[in-house]
Amino acid sequence: MTKSIQVTNPATGELIREIPADTEEEIHQALKRGHEYFQEWRKVNAHERSRLLKAWSEKIQNNKETIAEVMTLESGKPIQESLGEVNYATSYIDWYAEEAKRLYGRTIPAASETKRIIVSKQPVGLVAAITPWNFPAAMMTRKAAPALAAGCTFIVKPAEETPLTTMKFIELAYEVGIPESAVQVVNGRGSDVGPLFTASDFVRKITFTGSTPVGKSLIKNSADTVKHVSMELGGHAPLIVAADADIDVAVDQTIASKFRNAGQTCICANRVIVHDSIAEEFAKKLTEKVKRLKVGNGLEKDTQVGPVINEKGYDKIVSQINDAIDQGAEVLCGNQYHADKEQGYFFVYPTVLQNVDVGMKIMHEETFGPVIPITLFKEIDKAVEIANSTPFGLAAYFFTNNYKVGAYLHDYLDFGVIGWNDGAPSAAHAPFGGMKESGLGREGGVEGIEPYLETKYLSVGL
Numbered sequence: 007m008t009k010s011i012q013v014t015n016p017a018t019g020e021l022i023r024e025i026p027a028d029t030e031e032e033i034h035q036a037l038k039r040g041h042e043y044f045q046e047w048r049k050v051n052a053h054e055r056s057r058l059l060k061a062w063s064e065k066i067q068n069n070k071e072t073i074a075e076v077m078t079l080e081s082g083k084p085i086q087e088s089l090g091e092v093n094y095a096t097s098y099i100d101w102y103a104e105e106a107k108r109l110y111g112r113t114i115p116a117a118s119e120t121k122r123i124i125v126s127k128q129p130v131g132l133v134a135a136i137t138p139w140n141f142p143a144a145m146m147t148r149k150a151a152p153a154l155a156a157g158c159t160f161i162v163k164p165a166e167e168t169p170l171t172t173m174k175f176i177e178l179a180y181e182v183g184i185p186e187s188a189v190q191v192v193n194g195r196g197s198d199v200g201p202l203f204t205a206s207d208f209v210r211k212i213t214f215t216g217s218t219p220v221g222k223s224l225i226k227n228s229a230d231t232v233k234h235v236s237m238e239l240g241g242h243a244p245l246i247v248a249a250d251a252d253i254d255v256a257v258d259q260t261i262a263s264k265f266r267n268a269g270q271t272c273i274c275a276n277r278v279i280v281h282d283s284i285a286e287e288f289a290k291k292l293t294e295k296v297k298r299l300k301v302g303n304g305l306e307k308d309t310q311v312g313p314v315i316n317e318k319g320y321d322k323i324v325s326q327i328n329d330a331i332d333q334g335a336e337v338l339c340g341n342q343y344h345a346d347k348e349q350g351y352f353f354v355y356p357t358v359l360q361n362v363d364v365g366m367k368i369m370h371e372e373t374f375g376p377v378i379p380i381t382l383f384k385e386i387d388k389a390v391e392i393a394n395s396t397p398f399g400l401a402a403y404f405f406t407n408n409y410k411v412g413a414y415l416h417d418y419l420d421f422g423v424i425g426w427n428d429g430a431p432s433a434a435h436a437p438f439g440g441m442k443e444s445g446l447g448r449e450g451g452v453e454g455i456e457p458y459l460e461t462k463y464l465s466v467g468l
């Protein structure tokens with residue numbers, strides 16, 4: 007097991023902080039503490055849990071500027087986006103602070119007058135979460151808030167790249183009186199900590215946001231102790247622009263979807279599928295705007311596109327662009343880089359590629375970078391076929407003002423989150439999650455607390 011974690015700034019490669027990794031024994035003790043404290047936390051009434059969550063949210067908001075700066079330093083995302091993420095993260099705490107009070111059961115008419123049947127919802131127990139670096143705050147609160155609201159205790163292992171934001175959030179939870187055994191953070195490499203979480207009898211649920219291969223291994227490793235699992239995994243979002251779309255809206259929303267966090271989001275548009283008849287106008291308008299995006303250090307206020315997280319991510323993006331170009335794609339803008347492997351910073355300039363063919367690597371692999379590949383279609387069925395030809399099923403987008411086309415696309419796109427004339431569909435009050443290899447379960451909305459609850463029924467003989 008690694009002994010320490012070095013957190014660096016992706017915009018400069020500089021070391022920000024070195025933090026100790028927890029030992030196997032420390033992690034075991036943390037799990038034991040969370041498991042034992044569950045018996046206390048579940049007794050805290052729902053209104054009090056709600057009050058504590060609201061106080062936590064308010065405290066985070068009061069520290070918003072400091073948190074956003076830490077987030078930008080460790081993740082590279084533009085400061086405006088970090089501020090936006092703090093709001094997004096607290097919106098989950100606010101939502102589940104309310105849902106805590108609405109964990110309704112029901113009564114079922116019995117088949118005999120001498121019986122009563124009562125259904126109640128109870129917390130599953132200790133929840134262990136593993137979170138990614140691209141949304142270090144929101145991917146944690148999406149899990150912690152419903153878990154705590156439901157009466158579960160919670161332990162999180164943040165990504166090695168971005169532990170500082172999470173540590174700050176947990177510190178603020180303690181400051182408002184959320185007990186230290188109810189919510190805990192441990193640090194370490196995923197491959198070290200993951201197996202300790204999955205092997206532990208104390209953990210009743212694993213919740214994860216990250217890559218599909220890691221998600222699959224967590225599901226497999228959870229089988230021996232039959233844990234509940236929630237998985238938010240990779241995406242490969244198609245974005246369809248139909249013949250009758252409002253092109254200006256489609257251009258602006260494509261940019262909003264694609265370049266947030268330098269294209270490092272699991273729901274960002276990854277394959278842009280445009281009707282032949284409007285392709286030229288769409289590509290021209292898109293390229294004009296993409297060229298104007300300001301690339302730079304996220305701490306500078308006017309930066310719109312920051313660095314990509316690390317060398318592995320950078321190499322993948324560059325190899326996808328080169329593969330497309332080698333196979334005949336045309337570069338409309340971008341394909342420029344500002345990177346230094348020695349120093350450890352990696353900027354990819356926003357890139358638009360046309361003449362992209364479904365055989366190219368970029369049409370099969372998640373990119374996680376600021377690149378738009380454009381491919382064309384003539385019949386709407388073909389657009390759906392291209393869109394669905396992936397094992398992923400997280401988000402999809404389409405642009406049309408024809409309600410029949412819209413209804414058809416809604417029905418036949420195999421994705422859990424769909425944006426119709428909307429490139430930014432995420433919201434704490436809506437159920438987010440994927441189909442196929444993009445995941446299991448939903449986060450957000452009334453659905454997002456269900457995975458933290460067991461259903462128990464009581465049959466009373468009178």
Ligand code: ADP
Nearest residue numbers: 136137138164165166195196197200216217220
């Ligand atoms: P990425 O490649 O984008 O970093 P990962 O899925 O590897 O995506 O990382 C997401 C989270 O999963 C991080 O917190 C990371 O530490 C964790 N992780 C990585 N490998 C494993 C593993 N084998 N078991 C459990 N967690 C892991």
